[in-house]
Amino acid sequence: MEKKVILIKDTGFKSDTTRDIQSLFLKAIRDIGAEESIQIVRAADLGIYNQGVVVKILPDNTVYTHINSDNIDQIVKAVHKGEVLENLLLKDRVEQTRIVLRNCGVIDPENIEEYFSKGGYTSIAKCLFDLTPAKVIKEMKKSGLRGRGGAGFPTWMKWSFAANSFGDEKYVICNADEGDPGAYMDRSVLEGDPHSVIEGMTIAGYAIGAKHGYFYIRAEYPLAIERVENALKQAYERGLLGKNILGSDFSFDLEIRLGAGAFVCGEETALIASIEGKRGTPNPRPPYPTDSGLWKKPSIINNVETLANISAIFQKGGDWFSSIGTEKSKGTKVFAVTGKVKNSGLVEIAMGTSIKDIVYNIGGGVLNEKQLVAVQTGGPSGGVIPKKHLDTPVSYEHLQELGSIMGSGGMIVMDEDDCMVDISKFYLKFCVDESCGKCAPCRIGGYQMLSILNKISEGEGELEDMDKLHRISQAMQKASLCALGQTAPNPVISTLRYFEDEYKQHIIDKKCRAGKCSKLIQYTINPDKCKRCRLCVTNCPVSAITGDREHGYTIDQEKCIRCGRCFEVCKFEAIARV
Amino acid sequence: MKKMTRDDLEKCAQNTCQSTQYIKVGMSTCGIAAGAQDVFDIFAKEVKTRDINVNVCKTGCIGMCHAEPVVEVAVEGLPAVMYGGVTKEVALRILEEHVCGKRFVNDHIFDLPVRR
């Protein structure tokens, strides 16, 4: 008989009672003499938060919440008899749904046999022998899959444009440039399940009639490159790539191209130029790559995550896929949840899950029990979602309505210590640095907006600057050549929309609520609270704090660089930030 | 190497090539940055020197980056579980208490609610 295990964890905010509860459980188990068949273990994390003492029973996976000492005997007896206590059971549990990450962390990415054991490459076999290219595209239409690289363009439509374009050569390109700060979903997929992307690309090649494909991976991802190279080798050796795949008439070759890590090279026309060996700058569209792409031949460019979905769709069917998600956004989305969140990491949820559930139920809430202020999605092309809209379900449409975008999947949690002017400055600076400079609206507009933001954060701003920001934003959105410039103002527009007061505070009161804008703050020592422990003196990196035990200490404002180190280390709250 | 056919693939899909006793170490960039390589090495070495019948293998990122290095352990008679924050010391405890002693290690189990 398999042993039963009771995992326990106190998920409340106050003192941790896990150990006390454990001893009560131990006693209850001893009382019925079940030491051999039931083990009680303290867990580090059960993925459930703020529900009092929680127990989870393995291997049954039943979860009971809000346990107190009165329930313990009852639970132990039920576990012993194999019964379930309905009244304590946790219902409505927020779970991740894993399609893209189905094999990540499960199989050995360097061993193709393990991918086979999960039904790997049976989808390409099914497409080659049972379906015509047109039927493959039809199944994709049924699935409702939309691009995960940012814009959310229906994948089947892109494929059918390329399939219907005339050309003796066609190309499939996997966009693994992933340049958004804070995002690393694509890297994890390539590192954890490279064969799923290869299989997706091969199916795409069959559907549009391409014989060649390219992985465009940024050179900063050496492990991803190594694992894709290894996977390609294994697939070639077994006849899953190359000539006459699986003995069919279809032949398909895949190669890797390395990108130098410029954000703009993730844009499809710049990416194409880069593969061709030219300077990676965007070109006007139309013509779209599906008509005239790589080497002027019809090409499709899909994101890593988009491609990783495809073999799952053909294993389980387009209908299955479209049963997950919302009306217009099907399937799942992977987010890299970072920032002020307890459990930073990769989260894959069914579309339609609320942002609140992601942050609080899967992410475990905000670090150090601080107040959440906003959540940023879409990276430098996206925007912030303020706390009041946290119930919004994740879908392309809902996020756009709020002035943000789904983007490729960065999700950054921000708390009361984050300044919205500073955040928008950060993202805009990223775009200014990464702008290729080819067109004036982006090159000049971005720079001008950044100078205005700098002015505001230094307390030199004027109220009319907010209008100016809006006007330049509009010009950039309308007149920039590529989406980098068109979307660069988004973080500024969205923070202006939801946090206008905070901008005004910087401009009128010359104050930064979060204490991030260094020109607007000053640190001083309150002599009444100071215990003369000298901790701040030893920690100050620029030796700006002087004095002695008798007379107390002061901060030399000329020398102070406002790093906040003294504020953090003082144990007596004697350092004031004003 | 022999080229595969559709039948071969379908046969492979029936195989569960993973053994029933395993220790899987999350070895993507995030895991390696947190020290997963050392953890992997220590498992591999100890399993060999102590002649324990368990398969030590590497895998990708399970998504729990805050808890890296992450290790999944399955031994006969016990449900598979995930351990997080696995240092060399914890790795040795896992081998002694969990793999050999068949008792889970306290304070390191991370349970992730996932539907596949």
Ligand SMILES: Cc1cc2nc3c(=O)[nH]c(=O)nc-3n(C[C@H](O)[C@H](O)[C@H](O)COP(=O)(O)O)c2cc1C
């Ligand atoms: C500045 C810029 C950067 C981009 N970076 C990426 C990227 O890193 N990865 C990606 O898949 N798409 C990126 N895109 C979107 C691509 O241009 C393209 O829309 C996408 O790869 C299409 O794939 P999909 O249909 O599967 O989403 C970027 C777009 C722009 C304008």
Ligand code: SF4
């Ligand atoms: S919008 Fe910016 S990145 Fe895009 S082409 Fe113009 S200058 Fe280059």
